[in-house]
Amino acid sequence: MQKLLIYPVVLILANPMMLPGQEQPVKPVTAVNVHVLGPQKLGNLSPVVVPPGNPQSSSKILLGKQLYFDTRLSLDNTISCATCHDPAMGWSDAGPTSTGISGQKGGRRSPPVSNAAYSQLQFWDGRAATLEDQAKGPIANPIEMGSTHDVMIRTVEDIPGYVEEFKKVFGTSTITIDMVADAIAAFERTVVTTDSPFDRYVRGDEEALTRMEKKGLEIFNGKGHCTLCHWGPYFSDGRFHNLGVAPTDPASPDEGRFVVTNDPADKGAFKTPTIRDVALRAPYMHNGSEKDLDAGIDLYNKGGRVKDANLDPLILPLSLTKKEKEALVSFMKRAMTSTNPEVSGVKPPSVSDLPK
Amino acid sequence: MKKFILYSITVLVIAFILPVKTQAIPAFARKYGYNCNMCHTGFTKLNDFGQRFRDNGYQIPGQEGKEKNVFDLAPPLALRLSFGHTLYNNDEGTASSFNLYGLDLLAAGVLHKNISFLFIYTPRIDEPSSIFSGLDSINSNPSQFGRLESANLVFSNIIKDALNIRIGRFEPGYHIISSKRTYYLFQPYEVYLMTSPRNNYTFDDNQIGIEATGHFQGGFKYAAGFTNGTGASADNNNYKDLYLSMTQTLGKGDGQSAGQRIGLFGYYGWQPLTLPGTVIATNGQTNGSDNKTFYRLGVSASANWKTLNMQMIYYLGSDNKALNTLDATKNYKFNGGFVELSYAGFLNNRLIASAMYNWVRPPSYDSDSEVNAYSALCRYYLGDWSAINIAIHAEYTHRITGGATKNKENVFALALDFAF
Structure with missing residues (x-):
């Protein structure tokens, strides 16, 4: 280790x-699996x-x-x-x-x-x-x-x-x-994406987050239990969890990671997505069953939408108040949205620019 | 003279009703970079996740073997200290004092996948500002005796979640509602401290022994163990006390901070009439003889609605009549319990408000041991959860003791309680 x-x-x-022409071949490196830590x-x-x-x-x-x-x-x-x-x-x-x-x-x-x-x-x-x-x-x-x-x-x-x-x-x-x-x-x-208000805040800009967003961050890393899975700079543990998401078709629920591992413990478990830029891509969950951030937080606050024998032990009702939920949304909505021009400004090449 | 008596009473009250409370372990928060209320509704009370983390041998469920252990980290040390001012009043008058209520030194962590430890030492603390009427000896006036409150190893997930083993000195699993992790700094769970005439077992004490615990997907949990039943001391007889505790969660959550939980527990022990018996071993244990039995049998419940929690315990105690010096023709029987209502509010549970009623009902011939205590507290956590943990703590108790002659006491305390 x-x-x-x-x-x-x-x-x-x-x-x-x-x-073109600015070739920068890079020395290969050994990937570090940070999650083993x-x-x-x-x-x-x-x-x-x-x-x-x-x-x-x-x-x-x-x-x-x-x-x-x-x-x-x-x-x-x-x-x-x-x-x-x-x-x-x-x-x-x-x-x-x-x-x-x-x-x-x-x-x-x-x-x-x-x-x-x-x-x-x-x-x-x-x-x-x-x-x-x-x-x-x-x-x-x-x-x-x-x-x-x-x-x-x-x-x-x-x-x-x-x-x-x-x-x-x-x-x-x-x-x-x-x-x-x-x-x-x-x-x-x-x-x-490396330039969200959160990133600037972490780099020392105290003004990068509003008061409400700071409260949201505090809840994100505490009472909201978000960082149990959305941890680290990538805001994801890269692991698979059954969150008690309402299935699209209850008669034939998506078995998620189980299909890959055949491990019963993985039934209904899906990979933790990153929270970075999360506000840009509603709806949420693996099947898009939560229409917005409020709904997504409500799922966690209730300890899952549906009863599932394989529910992850990290999923528990949170007893978040209305204001706490608002603070969380506030944090995820603006503070986690990046403004990297080289990424947010990426435009599809026009047809005439594509190789012919 | 009157002043002298009042001060003395204050000291005794503080020494008696202000046992050191543990446990908030900021070493874990530092390890993960989490804020304290990842595990605590407000320190020191565990929320559902904190309880699961504890039950899983201080490992995040699903992370076993993938976490940093104590060898990869800074020493996992933590400290908790509380001090403040106490105002005590009874029928005789009033006394006030600044006090250092307690200091805990804690260490806990994961040694290896599914092997962890907990260590809590409480050093001796004197009361330098009070007048003491007792012996002029080194132990004359501590508000807190030095002791190894906890020192145990936990072997987790031996058979998945169904079997975990804790060995050493630990808080027994029948403490469904922990006196070590209560919000109350000054008012104990009275029934936990109840002792009968010739039996020094107290329900509140951490015990030395071995315990098995387990939890299951349906919300069922159990704890069963064998202990000396003599607190930190070596055993005074060759029987081992035994206990069983079972709880069932109803609805989502584990009943700590969400969902509802009911429980049953029982404790069966032996107390020798003849001490120390014929043998005194090198490390202090004896084979005390003429052992007589006693039991404690109780129910617990915890219910949550939003950030409101109500928890209660009721239990019966019965000691063999041979242990009853007050009436040798009858078993000594008592009952008691408490009901505690707590609210966590403000943004991120910064404010805790709580009210509690304690009662102890001894047999009629021991009415002096009767207790009714009405308590309320308010705690406000200062600062950033991720950096420091300071609570401003205000607590009041109106305590009535005795049967025919009632003694009334009031204790009001304002304290700072912090852990880091």
Whole structure:
């Protein structure tokens, strides 16, 4: 454990606005699994840890950004990653669950891409270990982008502009699904929000939070029990909890993490999402069943919506008063909303900017 | 002379009714970076999560083996101190005094996955400003005797949540409502302190022994143990006292700060008539003989509505007639209990207000032991929960003792209570 603590963490915060040609290959580092250390204090985000197998470079990030916003990756050219993970909607979507190809509805809320680089596992059920693995999933999902990896690769290979860019980034014109995933993940690692009023407050700006927001933070880290799961700079323990969320279909409830682990203790458990920028992406919970922050807090205050034999032991009624709930909302609404221009200002490339 | 008597009474009252209260353990708050009311409705009273954390061997449920242990952290030490001014009044007159009510030194933490410890030492505290009429010895006038209040190891989750073992000196699990974690600094749970003529067992005391506890998804909890029944002392007979406590939670929550809880508990013990018996061992235990039995049997309840909590205990005590020096033809039987209503208010439970009624009903031939006590308190927590924990504490008790002749006392205290 001591070894883990002293491993150097190298900063690679590649800027997506970087000009082409400013190649900055980064020395690979060993990822530090902070969660093995148990609950962490709230604070500023550390630099993103980049996996040794997928170093960042500005051209790869640019390629990833183009792929992220390109609807041609879907079977009928209608759905891109950004359709469900829209920068204008907190890198999620309007919900409650996502709409995929041909208007098909998914069963779960779109998790935010912002700061996903800090998540130990991806998807609500953690079935992907890395951003790279995650990026491959929706392309071949019949109700999301509806394609297959082979079909999508053939589509990309038919676009000379992409072939040229892949050759520049990966040194070969033979495109693979791994390259596509690497590029998208490289872009997603730049979507990091580090400049919320909370971050400024932690850096020493006492005026960054209003009095009400400070009360909200106090409750967040105390009576509200929020930091039992939403801990550390990422505001998430990266673990899986059954919160007693009202199922979309009570006759066939979503079994969450259980589907991945087959461990009965994981039935109905879903990954803790980050609280960073939470106000930008209502509705809440894995199925979007809580319409706004007030409703989400009410779920916790009641100790869950439904009786569930597998309810997490951390979920207990909180006896929050109306004012305490208001303070919590106040904290999450403004104090946790970032103003990083390089992230909040990300616009989809226009069609004419996409490779042809 | 009158003044002298009043001061003496004040000292005795303080020494008697102001036992040191533990336990808020800021070392845990520091470990996790949490504010105190993650675990406490207001320190020192545990909320539901705090109780689960304690039951789980000071580990966050679900984090067992993934947390930092004591070797990865700064020494997990904490301290609690309370001092202030007490005004005491009875039929004779009034006395007032500044007092240092108690100091606790605490250490607790996780040694290894599912192995943790708790250590509480209370050093001796004198009363330098009062006049004392007792012996001129080193132990003549402490308001708090030095003692190792708790020193135990906890082995958690031996069979999931169903079996945890606590060994050492600990607060027994039949303390469904803990006298160590009450808001009241000055008014004890009277029935916990009730002793009968020839039995020095007190319900309130921490005991040395071994205890098994467990909790289940349906809200059922149990605690069962074997102890000496002699507080911090070595045993005075070869029998071990035993107890069983069971509670059931109704609705969401564990009954501490949400939901409702009912409970049953029983204690069965032996007290020797012949002390020390024929053997005195090197570490003080004896094989006291002519052991006679006694029992305590009670019910508890706790109900919550929003931030209002009502908790009560009622129990019966019965000692074998051989232990009854007042009437050797009958078992010594008494009953008693308390009802406590507490409110937590203001933003983030900064204000605690509480009222409590205590009663003890001894047999008619021991009416001097009868107690009725009416108490109220108000606590306000200052500062930032995450940094310091200072409570301004005001408490009042009107206490009536005795049967045919009633003695009335009033105690009003204003104190600062802090832990860090």
